[in-house]
Amino acid sequence: MVRKIRYREALREALREEMQRDPRVFVIGEDVGRYGGAYAVTQGLLQEFGPKRIIDAPMSEAIIVGAALGAAVVGGRPVAEIMYIDFATLAMDQIVNQAAKLHCMFGGQLKAPLVIRTQQGTGRGAGPQHSQSLEAWFAHVPGLKVVMPATPYDAKGLLKSAIRDDNPVMFIEHKGLYALEGEVPEEEYTIPLGVADIKRPGNNVTLIAYSNMVHTALAAAQELSQIGISAEVIDLRTLAPLDMDTVITSVTKTRRAVVVHEASVFGGFGAEIAASLQERLFDILAAPVRRLGGLHVPLPAHSQLEKQVVPSVAQIVQVVKEMVSTEVAIRAASA
Amino acid sequence: MEDRETLTNLYHTMLLIRRTEEKILELLLQGKLASSMCHVSIGQEAVATGVCSAMQPHDYLTSTHRGHGHIIARGGDLRRIIAELLGRETGYCKGRGGSMHLVDVSLGHLGSNGIVGGHIGIATGAALWSSLQNDGRVTVAFFGEGAMTEGIFHEAANMAALWRLPIVFVCENNQYAMSLPWTHATAEHSFARKGEAYGMPGIEVDGQDVLAVRQVALQAIERARCGEGPTLIGAQTYRFLGHSRGDPSPYRDKEEETRQRARDPIRIYQEYLFREGVLTQTDVETIEAKVAEVIADAVRFAEESPSATLDSVLEDVFA
Ligand SMILES: Cc1ncc(C[n+]2csc(CCOP(=O)(O)OP(=O)(O)O)c2C)c(N)n1
Ligand SMILES: [Mg+2]
Numbered sequence: 001m002v003r004k005i006r007y008r009e010a011l012r013e014a015l016r017e018e019m020q021r022d023p024r025v026f027v028i029g030e031d032v033g034r035y036g037g038a039y040a041v042t043q044g045l046l047q048e049f050g051p052k053r054i055i056d057a058p059m060s061e062a063i064i065v066g067a068a069l070g071a072a073v074v075g076g077r078p079v080a081e082i083m084y085i086d087f088a089t090l091a092m093d094q095i096v097n098q099a100a101k102l103h104c105m106f107g108g109q110l111k112a113p114l115v116i117r118t119q120q121g122t123g124r125g126a127g128p129q130h131s132q133s134l135e136a137w138f139a140h141v142p143g144l145k146v147v148m149p150a151t152p153y154d155a156k157g158l159l160k161s162a163i164r165d166d167n168p169v170m171f172i173e174h175k176g177l178y179a180l181e182g183e184v185p186e187e188e189y190t191i192p193l194g195v196a197d198i199k200r201p202g203n204n205v206t207l208i209a210y211s212n213m214v215h216t217a218l219a220a221a222q223e224l225s226q227i228g229i230s231a232e233v234i235d236l237r238t239l240a241p242l243d244m245d246t247v248i249t250s251v252t253k254t255r256r257a258v259v260v261h262e263a264s265v266f267g268g269f270g271a272e273i274a275a276s277l278q279e280r281l282f283d284i285l286a287a288p289v290r291r292l293g294g295l296h297v298p299l300p301a302h303s304q305l306e307k308q309v310v311p312s313v314a315q316i317v318q319v320v321k322e323m324v325s326t327e328v329a330i331r332a333a334s335a
Numbered sequence: 336m337e338d339r340e341t342l343t344n345l346y347h348t349m350l351l352i353r354r355t356e357e358k359i360l361e362l363l364l365q366g367k368l369a370s371s372m373c374h375v376s377i378g379q380e381a382v383a384t385g386v387c388s389a390m391q392p393h394d395y396l397t398s399t400h401r402g403h404g405h406i407i408a409r410g411g412d413l414r415r416i417i418a419e420l421l422g423r424e425t426g427y428c429k430g431r432g433g434s435m436h437l438v439d440v441s442l443g444h445l446g447s448n449g450i451v452g453g454h455i456g457i458a459t460g461a462a463l464w465s466s467l468q469n470d471g472r473v474t475v476a477f478f479g480e481g482a483m484t485e486g487i488f489h490e491a492a493n494m495a496a497l498w499r500l501p502i503v504f505v506c507e508n509n510q511y512a513m514s515l516p517w518t519h520a521t522a523e524h525s526f527a528r529k530g531e532a533y534g535m536p537g538i539e540v541d542g543q544d545v546l547a548v549r550q551v552a553l554q555a556i557e558r559a560r561c562g563e564g565p566t567l568i569g570a571q572t573y574r575f576l577g578h579s580r581g582d583p584s585p586y587r588d589k590e591e592e593t594r595q596r597a598r599d600p601i602r603i604y605q606e607y608l609f610r611e612g613v614l615t616q617t618d619v620e621t622i623e624a625k626v627a628e629v630i631a632d633a634v635r636f637a638e639e640s641p642s643a644t645l646d647s648v649l650e651d652v653f654a
Contacts, residue, residue: 008464029513030512030513030515031513031515033514033587034365034514034515035513035514035586038513056515056519057515058484058512058515058519058520058521059451059481059482059484059512059515059520060484060485060486061485062486063486086449086450087450090450090485090486090487124370124371124372125369125370125371125372125433126371126372127370127372127433127435127436127449128432128436128449129435129448129449129450130372130449140400218617219529249374295645295649296652297648297652298648298652300430300431300643300645300648301370301372301431301432301433301434301435302369302370302422302430302431302433302643303369303370303371304369304422304642305422305431305643305644305645305648308645309645312609321430322417
């Protein structure tokens with residue numbers, strides 16, 4: 001039997017293995033050393049690798065990313081931790097104008113092999129400045145890769161690939177997933193960036209999700225199966241590069257698609273998927289592609305209200321039922 | 336020496352902050368707080384109290400994630416504070432802000448912030464407007480020493496000194512930013528020299544001595560009001576507890592903790608008041624009882640208040 005470990009432990013293993021494999025890899029961030037990381041991902045690594053490779057930086061997001069970037073340009077393989085994605089806003093110049101642009105802008109002469117590990121999302125009632133889901137901002141910037149693992153297995157394999165990648169990677173974890181257990185083999189493996197994963201096969205509808213919403217989608221698929229609807233669940237795993245082929249193949253088969261994410265629907269990444277699907281599969285879609293996401297509202301620091309802002313299993317089930325019955329209705333009308 | 340009423344009020348305020356935060360921790364352990372975010376300022380009461388006592392009613396302040404003390408010292412409504420923490424519609428932010436986002440515009444309290452340093456920009460802007468309007472108000476920006484390593488602090492300090500804005504930068508140096516000691520956060524630890532670099536006075540003060548804090552704040556606020564520009568105050572204090580719940584601070588030296596906790600600002604001040612014959616044991620007990628009553632009333636009010644609703648949040652997305 002494959003051993004089970006938590007999401008945070010899988011991430012820690014990836015960091016440890018990559019640091020052992022490549023002496024150029026180092027970690028820099030706030031409270032990553034002595035504290036072990038705000039979400040305990042880097043716990044114990046300071047003791048293991050020392051303060052030159054696990055660097056406790058001052059509270060200065062702009063220069064944490066800037067310093068990581070500069071080190072990357074001249075030969076380092078830094079993993080910068082930004083405690084909450086909300087604080088990445090303080091480093092936006094370094095991420096968007098600098099890291100993302102260097103390679104192309106300078107005629108391919110410079111590289112920025114940099115990983116920015118951060119976490120986002122709801123689940124702790126952490127409020128409007130600590131719970132946002134900002135992945136669409138980063139996916140919108142050419143030159144940045146965006147990774148959003150949903151399981152311990154994916155978290156480990158994707159982080160290892162992100163560290164080995166020669167480009168800046170936004171590695172966005174979810175604060176609600178750190179304690180999640182899952183199977184992770186002892187042997188070494190990596191997962192390529194840009195390959196989606198079918199987390200559950202099905203025939204009647206495709207649920208497209210990433211990060212924690214994969215689990216919500218899986219629970220919805222389970223419920224739908226009890227009323228005879230077979231849902232396929234696709235975990236995008238990386239938004240950039242985006243594996244649209246896997247999505248197209250699935251929706252070609254199921255003819256119905258729902259995109260689910262925690263971020264606000266308005267201007268969210270689901271719009272990209274929905275638009276691509278209708279451009280390429282308009283003729284075969286049995287129903288309009290649906291998007292489910294958070295309400296367009298600053299997140300309340302109130303756990304009960306927070307839950308009402310983000311998509312639920314019940315909402316997904318409801319939307320799928322509507323899609324199926326719409327189709328039935330259309331068929332009936334044209335008969 | 337200050338008059339008896341002022342001296343007594345300072346004691347009352349510090350005790351109110353301490354007992355309120357002790358109650359907040361109790362409510363947190365009972366699972367009654369609506370949010371998981373909560374940072375208490377136990378051990379740092381003299382800074383909020385001393386500085387706020389030096390402000391005029393029409394002045395402004397901005398506050399931090401560790402901001403219960405600032406709003407209480409400014410005269411905030413305890414009922415609305417507790418209601419906010421319990422996620423009630425009657426709270427300061429209608430129950431959706433929680434511990435990190437308290438605000439009371441009627442008191443010139445322009446909000447506490449979850450982004451370390453974020454409010455320093457707002458404080459500078461309030462001072463800019465006061466300067467443009469010549470309205471005689473002074474803004475106090477409270478922040479932890481950790482915020483001094485954020486870019487916004489440096490940009491704000493430079494602009495405020497350049498334009499002689501009526502603002503006082505109050506750094507509550509509790510020696511740690513989560514696990515990061517002040518000694519590991521900056522190479523220049525002198526507030527005088529830090530201030531000088533921007534072209535403003537930098538004054539260090541014992542943050543466990545409420546009267547010393549008050550004196551320094553009175554001078555800095557006066558200076559700002561006269562159009563002479565900003566001051567950087569470095570109040571040396573200590574975070575008695577962890578950064579937040581679930582932080583036993585293993586990164587701190589236990590001997591240091593013991594030594595620092597022995598310098599309890601409330602006890603230090605109480606001894607002073609006894610020594611000077613300002614208060615007696617009986618007076619102190621009376622104040623204790625009054626404080627307990629106010630807190631009990633606030634908790635009762637909060638618990639009887641209706642919970643916040645999402646509809647109310649949705650109504651407020653835009654002004
Ligand atoms: C921009 C930003 N970076 C990091 C954090 C996470 N964080 C919250 S409080 C804190 C430490 C703050 O230290 P300090 O400013 O000294 O205030 P203290 O907590 O000691 O009162 C950190 C790192 C944050 N909220 N905002
Ligand atoms: Mg501090």
